[in-house]
Amino acid sequence: MAAIDKSIYEKFLIESADGTKTADISEGVIAFTYFENIFSPYLTARVIVANTSGAIEGDDGNLQSIYNGLPLRGGERVLIKIAGNSKTNEGLDFSQSPDQYFYVASVTNVLLNEGTESFTLNLVSREAITNHTIRIGKKFPTSENISDSVLDILQNYLKTSKIEIIDKTVNQYGFIGNLKKPFYTIMWLASKSVPYDGTDKLDSSAGFLFYETKFGFNFRSIDGLIKQEPYEKDYVYQPGIINSEDPLKDYKIVKYTINRNQDLIGKMQRGAYASQRYYINPVSFETTIRDFKSSDYMGTKGIKTLGEEELHLPFIEESNNDGVIQGSKTLGDLPTRIFVGMLDIGTVEQDASKKGWNDAAVRNADPMKIDAQTTMRYNQLNSNQVIEITIPLNTNLTAGNILRCIFPRIDREERKSPDVQASGLYMIRDMAHYFDRDGSYTKLTMLRDSSGRK
DSSP: OOSSSSOOOOEEEEEOOOOEEEEOGGGEEEEEEEETTTOSSSSSEEEEEEOOOEEEEEETEEEHHHHHHOOOSSEEEEEEEEOOOSSSSOEEEOOSSSOOOOEEEEEEEEETTTTEEEEEEEEEHHHHGGGGGGGBOEEETTTTTTHHHHHHHHHHHOOOOOOEOOOSSSSBBBBOTTOHHHHHHHHHHTTTTTTTTTSSSOOOOOOOEEEEETTTTEEEEEEHHHOOOSSSSSSEEOOSSTTTTTTTEEEEEEEEEEEEEEHHHHHHHSSEEEEEEEOOOOOOOOOEEEEGGGGSSSGGGGGOOOSSSOOOOOBEEEEETTEEEEEBBBBBSSSOOEEEEOOEEEEESOOSSSGGGGGGHTTTTTHHHHHHHHHHHHHHHHEEEEEEEEEEOOOTOOEEEEEEEEBBOOOOSSOOOOOTTTOOOOOEEEEEEEEESOOOEEEEEESSSSOOOO
């Protein structure tokens, strides 16, 4: 499906909150935008509607505007189906079952004139509303894996069947719900999760993401996402008008910008490279101090990366009587942030003891190791290289997919070679599919944690 193709709305229905009225707005949809984001636990969408005639029968039998006749006040269900106009692009379909329907979260930009109306519907998936009506009060045992707890919350609290992938965790974690909301609890658990790599050792890098795609909810490890196979086609930057006869037209990058390349100061403030952690044992009142160095987990020593180059941190300059000299330590050796916390011992166990800290189950997730790894992993992924690209519409893509992007090297050569620094594998952080009466396209925000083309 190319950027020049028109959008075909097969179904665009709004049901009133009480379920008594339905309006077909497919003819009045000016633009529709669909969003996914690996840092968002639910889907969102936006619809711009312009209506020039009465569409809803009022209590007096006369036709009224959709805004007042339905009426639109929030909570209405929206059924959407947009056709794909190529053999490989299936379009979007949120009309098959109530679980898939969107709900109106807010109505903005309302303009009502004589005989005409226009408004914007801001939509969310059903679970975004359910999340605010549910609280978790259950006690989860220390013998239960985090991934099992996440599945329990999705099925028994959010009551959803839209579950795509739940990566297994190697570590157990006991906690009490404390009447927190489901989404908050799952995203909190994501920061404590270590992926299962076939062994029972906590050697993998911590850090999970919880998000929703058109296929359902995902609880994925960052390492697992990075190790997945990239999309079947490479995307090549070729700006300009798209030739509809070009067989590769759907895999061109028509526009791209670099939003950020590294955030050195920000990472130092968050302790992403090196940190010092002070933890108090509430049973023995002993204090444990541990230094965390990212160099112990980067490159071939641990985590997987999207680029082939290892991260080389700058050396710290030192002063002596002869002036400034090149130091022997890098930013990965010197802590830039101090964390203080309480060890989670005795919270949910009947028999808590000082000796129990040496038991992995009683330890209840080692915060001195896991929290530090998670901080490094999130910052390395989201604060390194971030680009935005615009491509012909591709509804087969979802947030979290890996794309191989090819960008030409900037030089004076007539035949451009790929830029080995900018080209390579990127993860889709967030995506937006734009549909309007003239055409459709996809805009992606891409990120990666290291440079170099794989």
